[in-house]
Amino acid sequence: MSTQKSVAQRSMGLGLRALGALAGSPALDKLGMRKQTEKLLYGATKNGFKAATAASRSFKAAQGLSGGPARQSATKAASLFDITPDDEQQMLQEAVKDFASEKVRPAAGAADAQTATPAELLAQASELGVNMLGIPEQLGGVMQEKAAVAGVLIAQALAHGDMGIAYAVLAPGAVATAIGMFGDEHQQATYLPDFAGESAPAAALALLESRPLFDPLHLQTRARRSGGEWVLDGAKSLLARAGECELFVIAADAEGLGPALFIVESSTSGLSVQAEPAMGLRPAATGRLLIEGVRVPAGALLAEGRREVYAECVQRARIAWCALAVGTAQAVLDYVIPYVNERTAFGEPVSNRQAVAFGVADIGIEAEAMKLLTYRAAARADQGAGFAHEAALARRLCAAKGMKIGSEGVQLLGGHGYVKEHPVERWYRDLRAAGVMEGALLV
Amino acid sequence: MINLETPKKFRPLVDQANQVAKEVLRPISRKYDLAEHTYPKELDMLAALIDGMNEGSDIGGAGAAGVRRSADAAGAGENRNGSNLSTVLSIIEMCWGDVGLLLTMPRQGLGNSAIASVATEEQLQRYGGRWAAMAITEPEAGSDSAAIRTTAELDGEEYVLNGEKIFVTSGERADLVVVWASLDRSKGRAAIKSFIVERDNPGLKLERLEHKLGIRASDTANFRLENCRVPKDALLGNPTIDVKQGFAGAMQTFDNTRPLVAAMAVGVGRAALEETRSRLANAGIEIDDAVPALCQHAAAARFLELEADWEAARLLTMQAAWMADNSKPNSLQASMAKAKAGRTCVDVTLGCVELCGSVGYAENELLEKWARDAKILDIFEGTQQIQLLIVARQLLGKSSAELR
Numbered sequence: 001m002s003t004q005k006s007v008a009q010r011s012m013g014l015g016l017r018a019l020g021a022l023a024g025s026p027a028l029d030k031l032g033m034r035k036q037t038e039k040l041l042y043g044a045t046k047n048g049f050k051a052a053t054a055a056s057r058s059f060k061a062a063q064g065l066s067g068g069p070a071r072q073s074a075t076k077a078a079s080l081f082d083i084t085p086d087d088e089q090q091m092l093q094e095a096v097k098d099f100a101s102e103k104v105r106p107a108a109g110a111a112d113a114q115t116a117t118p119a120e121l122l123a124q125a126s127e128l129g130v131n132m133l134g135i136p137e138q139l140g141g142v143m144q145e146k147a148a149v150a151g152v153l154i155a156q157a158l159a160h161g162d163m164g165i166a167y168a169v170l171a172p173g174a175v176a177t178a179i180g181m182f183g184d185e186h187q188q189a190t191y192l193p194d195f196a197g198e199s200a201p202a203a204a205l206a207l208l209e210s211r212p213l214f215d216p217l218h219l220q221t222r223a224r225r226s227g228g229e230w231v232l233d234g235a236k237s238l239l240a241r242a243g244e245c246e247l248f249v250i251a252a253d254a255e256g257l258g259p260a261l262f263i264v265e266s267s268t269s270g271l272s273v274q275a276e277p278a279m280g281l282r283p284a285a286t287g288r289l290l291i292e293g294v295r296v297p298a299g300a301l302l303a304e305g306r307r308e309v310y311a312e313c314v315q316r317a318r319i320a321w322c323a324l325a326v327g328t329a330q331a332v333l334d335y336v337i338p339y340v341n342e343r344t345a346f347g348e349p350v351s352n353r354q355a356v357a358f359g360v361a362d363i364g365i366e367a368e369a370m371k372l373l374t375y376r377a378a379a380r381a382d383q384g385a386g387f388a389h390e391a392a393l394a395r396r397l398c399a400a401k402g403m404k405i406g407s408e409g410v411q412l413l414g415g416h417g418y419v420k421e422h423p424v425e426r427w428y429r430d431l432r433a434a435g436v437m438e439g440a441l442l443v
Numbered sequence: 444m445i446n447l448e449t450p451k452k453f454r455p456l457v458d459q460a461n462q463v464a465k466e467v468l469r470p471i472s473r474k475y476d477l478a479e480h481t482y483p484k485e486l487d488m489l490a491a492l493i494d495g496m497n498e499g500s501d502i503g504g505a506g507a508a509g510v511r512r513s514a515d516a517a518g519a520g521e522n523r524n525g526s527n528l529s530t531v532l533s534i535i536e537m538c539w540g541d542v543g544l545l546l547t548m549p550r551q552g553l554g555n556s557a558i559a560s561v562a563t564e565e566q567l568q569r570y571g572g573r574w575a576a577m578a579i580t581e582p583e584a585g586s587d588s589a590a591i592r593t594t595a596e597l598d599g600e601e602y603v604l605n606g607e608k609i610f611v612t613s614g615e616r617a618d619l620v621v622v623w624a625s626l627d628r629s630k631g632r633a634a635i636k637s638f639i640v641e642r643d644n645p646g647l648k649l650e651r652l653e654h655k656l657g658i659r660a661s662d663t664a665n666f667r668l669e670n671c672r673v674p675k676d677a678l679l680g681n682p683t684i685d686v687k688q689g690f691a692g693a694m695q696t697f698d699n700t701r702p703l704v705a706a707m708a709v710g711v712g713r714a715a716l717e718e719t720r721s722r723l724a725n726a727g728i729e730i731d732d733a734v735p736a737l738c739q740h741a742a743a744a745r746f747l748e749l750e751a752d753w754e755a756a757r758l759l760t761m762q763a764a765w766m767a768d769n770s771k772p773n774s775l776q777a778s779m780a781k782a783k784a785g786r787t788c789v790d791v792t793l794g795c796v797e798l799c800g801s802v803g804y805a806e807n808e809l810l811e812k813w814a815r816d817a818k819i820l821d822i823f824e825g826t827q828q829i830q831l832l833i834v835a836r837q838l839l840g841k842s843s844a845e846l847r
Contacts (some may be wrong), residue, residue, distance in 0.1 A: 078446035081765050082522045086444045149445050217740045311733055333838070341839055349845075354828075357835035357846050364838045365779045369755030372762060376447035383446075392732035396751035438735075 041371035044162040050290070051273050053266040056246035057201060061189040069076030069185045070136035070144045073382030083375065095128055096157040104161025111283035112426055117168040117241075125169040126200055130154050134177025134442065138271050139188055140196025143181065147377040148316065151177075151443030156371070160334075163430035166324055167441070171284065174320070174442035175203035178249050178261065178313060178372065181442075182303040187263060191247065201246035206236035206289055207317065207439025210276075216251065216314045216438045219259050221291060223252040230254070230301065232262060232270075232294040240440065242273040242287025249302065249403035250291065251310070260305035261313065262296055270294035280429030313442065317395040318383065320441035322374040322394045325402035325434035328427050329367040332409035335424060336360060338413055359408050366401035373397050378443060399435030406431030446757060450524045453532055460533040464540025467807075472541040473641065476812050483544060483617060483660055490549035507778050525768035527699070531706040531760055533840040538710025539717075542816050543660030545707065552613045553577040553700055553824070554621040560696045561680040564722035570639060576617035578608035578666060586829045588623065589632040591669060595624040595678075602638060602678065604646065604671040610823070615652060616665025618642055622668065626684060633686045634672040637679045637696075646671025646820060657815030680769075698774045701824055705780040708788035709760055712753045715795040715813045719746065722799050742798055749791045756784035775837040782830035785821030792817040 053343045085093060103121060111117050125131075133151050135141030143150065151173075158166035176195035179187055194201055207216050221234025232252050239245065246266045254260040264271065276288040303309035340351040340360060350356045377390035409424040410417035449457060461719050466515070467489050475483045537545045554575025558567065572785035584590040593606025604624050604712065614620060620640045627634040638648050653663040730741050736744040759780040793815040796803035803810040821827050836846050 077446075078444050078448075079444065079451045080524045081448065081450050081528060081761060082444055082446050083762060083765065084445070084522065089445075193524075203462050213735075213738050215734055217733060285597040314733065337839060341841075351835075351839050351841065351846075352845055354832070354835075354846070357839060357841075358828075358831045360838055361782070361831040364758075364834055365783050366755075368762075368779055369759055370782060371760035372447065373751070373754055375445050376758065379445045379447060388732040390754075392747065393751045393754045396736055396747050397755055400748065400751070 024366065033315075033417050051243055051275075053242075053271045053273055053289070054202070054244050056265040056267045057194065059190050059194060059247070060264060061186055061253075067185070069183060069188050070138040070180075072134070072136050072141075072143060072180070075145045075382045076387070077383045078379075083372070085149070085153060089153055092150055093146040093153045093157055094381065096130065096154050097160070098127065100127060100157050100159075100161030104158060106167050108162035108165060108283065108423065109420070111162070111165055111168075113282075115277055115282045116285050117165050117283045120163065122169060125158075126255060130135035130158070130169060131176055131200060132175030132196055134173065134180040135192050136180055136188075136198050139180070139192040141192075143244065146382045146384070148319065148334050148381040148443040149318055149375065152319065152326075152378040153372055155320055155323035155441070155443065156327035156330075156374075159324040160331045163324050163328045163427070163433065164281040164282060166327070167240050167281050167284040167433075169322075170320070172200055172203040172245075174317070174440060175247055175249050176200075177442040178205055179263065180220065182261065182309050182313070183263075184303075186299060187302065191263070199342070202241045202244040203247040203249075204236075204238055204239040204242060204289070204315070205246045205249045205313075205439050205442060207251040207314070207318075208237045210237040210288065210438060214438065217259055217311075219251055219253040219281050221250065221252040221253040222415055223260070223262060225255050226295070228298050230262060230296050230298065232264070232291050232296065236289040236291070237280060238276055238281070238286045238437065238440070239273075239289055240281075240284035240286060242276075242289055245273075246319055248289065250289075252291075252302070252409060253304050253312075257305035257312045258307055263300045263302060264294060268294055268296065279432060280426070281433050282429075313390070314389050314438065315377075317439045318391050318395040319374060319377050319381065319387075320443045321434050321437050322377070322391075322398040324369065324441070325398040325431060326367065326371045326374055328431055329363070329370060329402055329405045332405050332424065332427050332431075333360070333363045333367055335422075336363070336409055336412045339422075343413075359412055363405050363408055366397075366405060370394070370398045370401055381443070395435075402431045402434045405412070447761070449532060450528070453524070453529050454571065454597060456529055457532050457536055460536035461539070463492070463536050466691070468537065468540030468544050472544070472660075472809060473806070473812070476657075477659075479654060479659040479759075480662060481681070482662075483547065486544065486548055490551070493548070494550065523768050526663075526767065527702065527764040527767040528761065531702055531764040534703055535705040535710040535713065535757070535760075538707045539714045540710075541660065542707050542711050543658035544663035546658055547613055547616060549616070550574045552617055553703075554613075554619060555627065556700045556703065557621045557696045558679065560641070560699045561637070563680065566639075566676070566679060570619060572614070573618040574613070575619040575621055575639070576611050576613040578611045578614065578620050578622045580610045581607055582609055586826055589635065591625060591635065593622065593624040594628065595626055595636065597626075597675070598672075600675050601672045602675065604638060604640070604668045604673065606668050608666045608668065608685055610653070611664045611666060612661055612823070614666060615649060620647065620666070621679065624668075626682075630684055630686065634684050636682065638673055639677045639679060640671060640673055644671055644673070650699065651704045656818060657812065658819050659694050697825065698777050700766060701777040701781040701830075702760050702767070702773075704820060704824040705756065705760040705763070705777075705784035708784035708817070709753070709757045711813050711817055711820065712784075712788045712791040715792045715810060716746075716750055716753060716811060718799050718808070719795040719803075722802060745794065745798060749794045752783075752787045756780070756787040759783050775834060778825070778830040778833040778837075781825060782827055782834060784832070785827050788817045788820050789814075 132141050134146040137144050179191050223230045223232045248264045250262050250264050270292045272290045274288045276286050341349050343350050373394040377387050377394045380387040406428040410428045527546050552575050554577040595602045595604050622638045622640050625634045648667045650665040726741050730746050731742045736747045763773050763776040763780040796810050796814045
C-alpha cells in the first residue's frame with residue numbers, strides 16, 4: 001500500500017511540475033487555452049495518476065514550401081580506416097565535453113534525487129545545438145551531411161557527465177531528427193523551424209511499450225483508419241520529460257501498413273501522461289504516455305508508413321543508446337582508477353592486487369570495444385551503407401558489457417560504491433538502460 | 444574521418460588471401476592435424492607465391508614479416524593505412540583457412556617479426572628472405588621472460604650461448620632461430636638481448652618435438668644450447684646494456700606482434716562463426732538483426748552474443764595495427780586486442796561446438812579442431828593474464844614492481 005501511495009505522490013509531483021512550467025507560458029494565453037488546461041490539470045491532480053500532456057504551441061507550416069523535403073546528404077565513403085573524428089566533430093565534441101564536466105556532472109546527483117534536470121541546464125545544452133544535428137541546413141539546421149557520428153560523439157560526451165541528464169537533453173532531438181530524415185516537406189516546414197529556433201520544444205520519440213520481451217517490430221499500440229484520419233490507441237513507456245513534451249512521434253501498428261510513425265501534437269485530445277520513474281535515468285523524469293482514441297490527420301503519418309524507414313529508426317535509436325552506454329562506461333573507468341590507486345588495504349593500494357587491477361583492465365578493454373562497435377555502425381549510417389547488422393552487434397555488446405562495467409564499478413568501491421556518496425551506484429542503475437530502451441533517441 | 448571499414452586499397456589483398464585460404468589451406472587442414480610432425484610440403488609453393496606478393500609491395504603480405512615501423516609514414520597529421528593493418532587483415536583471412544598452417548608458413552615466422560622490429564638495416568639485409576623462429580620460453584621461465592637463464596658470453600668476436608629453450612614454433616623447420624639470452628644475469632631485464640642462431644649451428648641441439656592439443660600442423664621444438672657460438676653481429680639491435688631502457692628494447696617486438704596473434708584469433712573465430720551460422724540456418728534458426736536478441740531462439744541469442752564479442756576483438760585488433768601504422772604508441776591497445784581476441788576466440792569456438800552439438804564435436808567437421816587450435820592463441824605471445832597486467836599497469840599508471 002505504501003508503495004502505491006508513493007507512486008501516486010510522485011505522479012502528482014509530475015502534474016505539479018507541468019503546472020509550474022505551464023503557468024508562465026505565454027503560449028497558453030495566446031491560444032486562449034488557459035482555462036481548458038487548468039481544468040485538465042486540476043483533474044489530474046485530483047485523481048493523482050493521470051496528468052494532461054503539456055499544451056503544445058501552435059505549429060504552423062512556414063511559408064514558401066519548396067518542392068520536396070530537404071535531406072542531409074550522405075558523407076563521402078572514406079577510403080581509409082580511421083578512428084579520428086574530423087575537425088568539425090572534434091570541435092563539437094570538445095564543447096560538449098567541457099559542458100559535461102563543468103555543468104552536467106556537478107548537477108547529476110541532485111537531478112537524480114529530484115527526478116528532474118534543471119531547466120537552465122536544458123537551455124544551456126540547447127544553446128550548444130546538440131539537438132539540431134538531424135535538421136537539414138535549409139530548415140535552419142547546422143549540418144549539411146548526415147551526422148550520426150557527430151551524434152554519437154555528443155551523446156557519449158554528455159553521458160560521461162550523466163546518462164539521465166543526457167537522455168533529458170537529447171530526447172527532443174530525436175523527434176527533430178526523425179522529421180528531418182523521414183518527414184515530407186509539409187511536416188518539415190511545420191515542425192522543424194521550432195526545433196531550429198531558440199526555444200525548441202520538449203518532444204519524445206515514443207516506441208517502447210511496457211511489457212517483457214518487447215519487440216519494436218510487434219507493437220501493441222494500434223492505428224486504425226477512420227475516414228481520412230488515423231485513430232491511435234495504446235501506451236508508451238519511459239519517455240523523457242513526458243509531462244513537458246509538446247510533440248510526440250509515436251510508433252503504432254498501422255492498419256494495412258505494419259509498424260509506422262505518427263506525428264502527434266501534445267494538445268491532441270486523448271493523450272495523457274503518468275509518471276513512470278525507473279531504476280535509473282531519473283533526471284529525465286521518465287513518464288508513460290497513454291493514447292486513447294487519439295485522432296490525427298492522414299498527414300501525421302511519417303514516410304507513408306514505409307517499413308524500412310521504421311526499421312532504420314529502430315536501429316538508429318539503438319546506436320544512440322550504445323553511445324550513452326559508452327560515455328557512462330568511460331565515466332566508470334575514469335572514476336575507479338584514482339579510487340583504487342588511493343584506497344589502501346593490507347598496507348598498500350588495493351590496485352596493487354591483480355584481482356582489482358584485472359577488473360579495471362577489463363573495464364578498459366570492453367569500454368574501448370563498445371566504442372569501436374558504436375562508431376562503426378554510426379559511420380556506416382552516415383555513408384549511406386547498410387548498418388542493421390553493425391547496430392545489432394553494438395547493441396548486444398553495449399547491453400552486456402555496459403552492465404558488467406556498471407556492476408564492476410560498484411564492486412571495486414565495495415561498500416562505498418553502494419552508497420550515494422559516490423556516483424558509481426547511479427551508473428549501475430543507468431547502465432541497465434542500454435539493454436532495455438528502444439526508440440527515444442536518434443542519431 | 445571516422446571509418447572502420449576495410450580500406451579499399453587492401454581489398455584485393457584480402458580477397459587474394461581468402462582465395463589462398465580456401466583453395467590451399469582448408470583442403471589440407473585436417474590432413475596435417477592428423478599427421479602431426481609431418482611437414483606440409485604444399486606450403487613451399489604457397490610461400491613462394493607469398494614472397495612474390497610481398498615483393499616490392501608497400502602493403503605487406505599474408506605473413507607476419509611485414510610489421511617493421513617504417514619511417515616513411517605519411518606527412519604529419521595525415522592518416523596512414525600501412526603494412527601493420529594490411530598484415531593483420533591478411534592474417535585474419537589465412538587463419539580463417541588454418542592457423543596451424545599459417546604458423547608454419549616458411550619465412551613468415553614470429554622470428555621474422557622480431558627481426559623486422561629491432562634489426563639494424565645491415566642485419567635486415569643479411570637475414571632477409573630467410574625463415575626465423577623465436578625462442579624465448581624456458582622450462583622455468585614462461586610468462587616471466589625476464590627470468591630466463593640462457594646466457595650469452597662474449598668470447599673474442601663471438602658470443603657463446605648456453606641454456607635450454609622450449610615451445611619454439613617452427614623450431615625444426617626454420618632456417619634461423621632468434622634466441623633470447625642474458626648478457627649478464629646480475630643486470631636483470633636490461634641485459635636480455637636476442638641473437639640470431641643458424642638452425643644448423645652444431646651448438647643448437649634439437650631435443651624433441653611436442654605433441655599438442657591443437658595447431659598440430661605447426662612443429663613446436665625444444666632446444667638445448669651447448670656452447671653455441673654465434674658471430675658478434677648476430678646480436679639483434681643494440682648490444683649495450685641500458686638499465687634505464689630496461690626491457691623495453693626486447694619488448695618492442697611484442698607491440699608489433701601482439702596484434703598479429705590477435706588477428707590469428709579473429710580469423711579462427713570467424714571460421715567457426717560462419718560455419719555455425721550456416722549450420723543453424725539449415726536447422727531453421729535464422730539470426731535476425733532487427734529483432735532483440737532475447738526475442739529470438741536461444742541459439743540465435745547466443746550466436747549474437749558470440750559474434751558481438753568477436754567483432755569487438757576484430758576492431759580492437761585493427762585499431763592496434765592502425766596505430767602502429769601511424770606511429771602512435773600502441774602497447775596498451777595491442778594488449779587490449781590480444782586479451783580480447785584470445786579469450787573471445789576460445790569462447791567463440793567452444794560456443795560454436797556446443798551450438799552445433801555432435802556435428803561440432805566430431806572430427807567429420809573442422810569445428811572441434813578450431814576449438815582446439817584456439818586455446819594456444821590465449822597463451823602464446825603473452826597469456827591472457829599477462830595482457831591484463833599490461834593493460835592494468837598502463838591504465839593505473841603502475842610499474843611492474845607495484846603491480847606484479
